Each structure stands twice: as C-alpha cells, then as structure tokens.
Amino acid sequence: GESVGLHLPTLSVQEGDNSIINCAYSNSASDYFIWYKQESGKGPQFIIDIRSNMDKRQGQRVTVLLNKTVKHLSLQIAATQPGDSAVYFCAEIPNQAGTALIFGKGTTLSVSS
Amino acid sequence: DGGITQSPKYLFRKEGQNVTLSCEQNLNHDAMYWYRQDPGQGLRLIYYSQIVNDFQKGDIAEGYSVSREKKESFPLTVTSAQKNPTAFYLCATTTGGYTGELFFGEGSRLTVL
Numbered sequence: 001g002e003s004v005g006l007h008l009p010t011l012s013v014q015e016g017d018n019s020i021i022n023c024a025y026s027n028s029a030s031d032y033f034i035w036y037k038q039e040s041g042k043g044p045q046f047i048i049d050i051r052s053n054m055d056k057r058q059g060q061r062v063t064v065l066l067n068k069t070v071k072h073l074s075l076q077i078a079a080t081q082p083g084d085s086a087v088y089f090c091a092e093i094p095n096q097a098g099t100a101l102i103f104g105k106g107t108t109l110s111v112s113s
Numbered sequence: 114d115g116g117i118t119q120s121p122k123y124l125f126r127k128e129g130q131n132v133t134l135s136c137e138q139n140l141n142h143d144a145m146y147w148y149r150q151d152p153g154q155g156l157r158l159i160y161y162s163q164i165v166n167d168f169q170k171g172d173i174a175e176g177y178s179v180s181r182e183k184k185e186s187f188p189l190t191v192t193s194a195q196k197n198p199t200a201f202y203l204c205a206t207t208t209g210g211y212t213g214e215l216f217f218g219e220g221s222r223l224t225v226l
Contacts, residue, residue, distance in 0.1 A: 009153065034214060043117075043203050043217030044156070089155060091215075100146060100171065101215060103155040 012110045019080045021107045023073040023090035030092040034101065035064060035075045038087045047075070047088075077109075085111045116140065119204050119218035126191075126198075126225055134189045134221045136204035145187035146205040146215065149173060156203065162187055191223060199225045 013019050025033070031052035036044035048059045050066050050073075057064050063076040073090050087108050091101040117138045126132045136145065144163045148156040158171030162181040176195025181187055191198045201222050205215040 041220070041222075043205075043219050044215075045217070046214050049214065100158050100161050103148075103157075105153070105155040 008107055009105070010108045010110065012112065013080050015080060015082060015111055015113050017080055019075075019077040019084070019109060019111075021075045021077075021088050021109065023075075023104055025071050025073060025090070025092050025104075027092065027094050027102075028068075028071060030094050030102075032093045033064070033066065033073050034091045034093075035062075035073075036089045036091060036103075037084075038089065038106070040086075044089060080109075080111050082111045082113060085109055117204060117206055117216060117218035119202075119221050122219065122221060124221060124223045126223065128225055129193045131193060132191050132198075132223065134191070134202055134204075134223070136187045136189065136218060137185055138187075138204075138206050139185060140206055140216065141184070142206035142208050142216070143184070144207045145181070146207075147171075147177070147179065147187070147189045148203045148205065150201040150203060150220075159189065159202075198223055 034049040035047040037047050038044040048062050048064050050057045050064045055066050061078045065074045087106040089103050089106045091103045093101050120135045146161040147159040149159055150156050157173050159173055159177050160168055160171055160179040162168035165181055165184050168179050168181050176192055178190045201220050203220050204218040207215050
C-alpha cells in the first residue's frame, strides 16, 4: 500500500551542526512532496516542497533532496539552531486529482546548546 | 488576519458523549481537511471536503461525521462510536484542485475521561 515513512524517529544534534532528516516513500506515482515542521502543541507549518521533476531545492537554511530511483527524500538543515527543535514530517501526494497528502510518522529533532 | 481557527483548543468529554470540534477559515480556500494525530504518530486523514455540500471519507472515518454547509466552516463531530477518541485533531485547508501545501490550524486536543 501507499506509505510514507521516516528512517529515524529521533535525531539529536548540537547547535551549529548540520541536520539531515530522511524519509522513504513507497508510491512511485507520487510527484509532489512537502516537508512540515511541527512545534509542540501547534499545527504543522510548511517548510519546503519539491516536485518529482526536480532532484534538489533550496530554501533559507534548508535543502530538500529527492532521489526517485530509491524513492528517498531528505531534509537538510544548515547550522541547526535550538529553535529548529520540533517534529518534522514528510508528506507525499500521489498523482491523482483530489488526493489528499499522505504523511509519514515524523522525526523529532532535538538541538542542544 | 487570514487564517484557520480551531476551537476549542482543549476539550474534555465523558465516554458516550458526542462532541463537535469547530474549524473556521477566512482564506477563501475551497478544500478543507480533518486529521487526527496520536503521540509519536503521523497525521491520519479523517475526512476532507473539496467543495461546499460535498465531502469524502479519509483513512479513519469510522466514528466521525462532518458537514460542509458553508465554504468557511468544516465542523467535525466525534461520536460515541469512536472507540479511542483521545487525540490531537488538526484542521487544514488548501486552495483545492490538485492539492498542494496545506495550511493548518492550531489544533484541538480532545481527552475522554
């Protein structure tokens, strides 16, 4: 079945390090992917997205990489800050009109000073 | 300010009672969604609506009901038939059609005593 998963449920880094959060997806027909950040007790917030015709997209301090060959998605956060501590979700949308996003289980990023 | 308002933020109910969670948006978005989030889990889709007076079941619709009488409003009723209703409920919207970025409310935490 369709599923989106993350390799690790938790990731702990030191402030200033680069963080890499990974996600594997199973539906080869998915052509749009989004990373969300969720702080405790709040709704998820959009970070960055990528379409399947791209393999890399950069934002402010964040980069998303897409490897369609192995159906793998990653989020890289440069110079991680304590404010980056949150749960990060990847989400995919299959190439079907009107289909809702499918979310992975999330990776909890903890940044220590 | 444009946004999504969920209420109440915290809700307690006794077993066997129905409860309705409110979701209101002034973003003029066509599509609205309800997700459920359990600790350490991703977001699971309950119901979604792409247009007024129409809605579809998501992956875990049993024990829930919705209505979409107005574009701005998409209330979710958690019925007594829902066996494990304690969870964090998130409402989201998008512009509709081929769904892309979801905009989330701040969530409602329901606890069944």
